[in-house]
Amino acid sequence: MGLREILTGRSSVKQPAAHERLFALTTAYVTLETSFQICCAGAAAIVVQALATSDFQSVLKDTEDVVKATAGEYKGTVATSDDEFGFRWVIVRNPSVEDLVATINAVSSSIEDGGYGERLLCAVFPFKGADGAPINFIYNYKRGNWYPFVPAPGDKQRNTERELQLKAQIGGELPIEPELERWFPLWGVPF
Numbered sequence: 108m109g110l111r112e113i114l115t116g117r118s119s120v121k122q123p124a125a126h127e128r129l130f131a132l133t134t135a136y137v138t139l140e141t142s143f144q145i146c147c148a149g150a151a152a153i154v155v156q157a158l159a160t161s162d163f164q165s166v167l168k169d170t171e172d173v174v175k176a177t178a179g180e181y182k183g184t185v186a187t188s189d190d191e192f193g194f195r196w197v198i199v200r201n202p203s204v205e206d207l208v209a210t211i212n213a214v215s216s217s218i219e220d221g222g223y224g225e226r227l228l229c230a231v232f233p234f235k236g237a238d239g240a241p242i243n244f245i246y247n248y249k250r251g252n253w254y255p256f257v258p259a260p261g262d263k264q265r266n267t268e269r270e271l272q273l274k275a276q277i278g279g280e281l282p283i284e285p286e287l288e289r290w291f292p293l294w295g296v297p298f
Contacts, residue, residue, distance in 0.1 A: 128251045128282045129212055132232060132244065135280035136204045143276060144237035150200045150298050151207040153214050154228040157195045166221030170214055171197060183210065188297045194228065196297055207232065215248065224248075233298055240266075242273065244281070245293060252284035256292055265292050 139145040155167070167187075174185045174197070183201035190196065199210045211230045218227060227248040234242045243256040255273040257266040270290065274283050284290060 128253070129215075129230065129246055130208055131253070131281050132246075133205050133208050135277055138277060138280055139234065145234050145242060147202070147204045147207070148233040148235055148241075148298070149202045150198060151211050151230060151232045152196045152198045152296070152298070153211050153230045154293075155195045155197070155218060155223075156226045156228055157189070157193055158223070158226065163221075163223055163226070166218060166223060167195065170217040170221075173217065174199070174210060174214055177210075177213075183207075185210075190295065190297065198297060204232075229293070231293060231296055233296070240269075242269075243293065243296065245291075247284060247289065250284060250289065251282065252289075253281045254284040254290040256290065258292075258294075263292070263294055 136147065140147075157163070157167070171185065171187055183199055183206060185200075186198045188196045188198060197214050199207055199214075201207050201210065215224075215227055215230070218224060229248060230246040232244045232246075234244065236242055241258055243258075244253055245256050246253050255270045255277075257269040257273070258264065259266040277283070
């Protein structure tokens with residue numbers, strides 16, 4: 108606890124890390140595809156912890172409107188979904204990894220510019236392995252790091268062996284979260 112927090116009686120929420128690390132996926136994707144036959148699923152999502160305030164709702168609506176207006180230029184689509192935990196998912200569909208990353212960055216930047224950067228949780232980029240198995244690369248905004256999440260068959264099962272294999276394979280190109288306990292699973296991703 109810092110001096111400011113003691114004096115004001117409030118703790119500060121960690122702001123998101125710089126966005127440069129988000130763009131690491133655009134170069135790592137080349138290795139994923141050519142060396143490991145891991146292909147983009149043509150979608151991405153940003154997850155935001157929603158607030159019921161009119162200002163926050165206005166920022167989200169304006170952000171979604173801008174993304175929808177520009178999505179056509181990139182042959183993409185945009186949709187939103189609220190999950191059972193009250194998180195808002197802004198889902199972008201586009202075959203280009205570069206366009207997906209740029210659009211997700213635009214959404215997060217708009218939310219930060221509106222003063223709600225601390226509400227950004229993560230971005231999710233689904234991929235498919237050579238065998239068709241789902242592989243998700245998750246970008247944690249607070250930490251500025253990536254991690255793989257590989258769901259396994261069964262109810263809320265994950266393939267940690269494959270996740271660690273992916274870390275070894277792509278860790279030189281993507282800034283991978285070093286603390287494995289921060290590799291949070293995301294169940295029920297609305298893709």
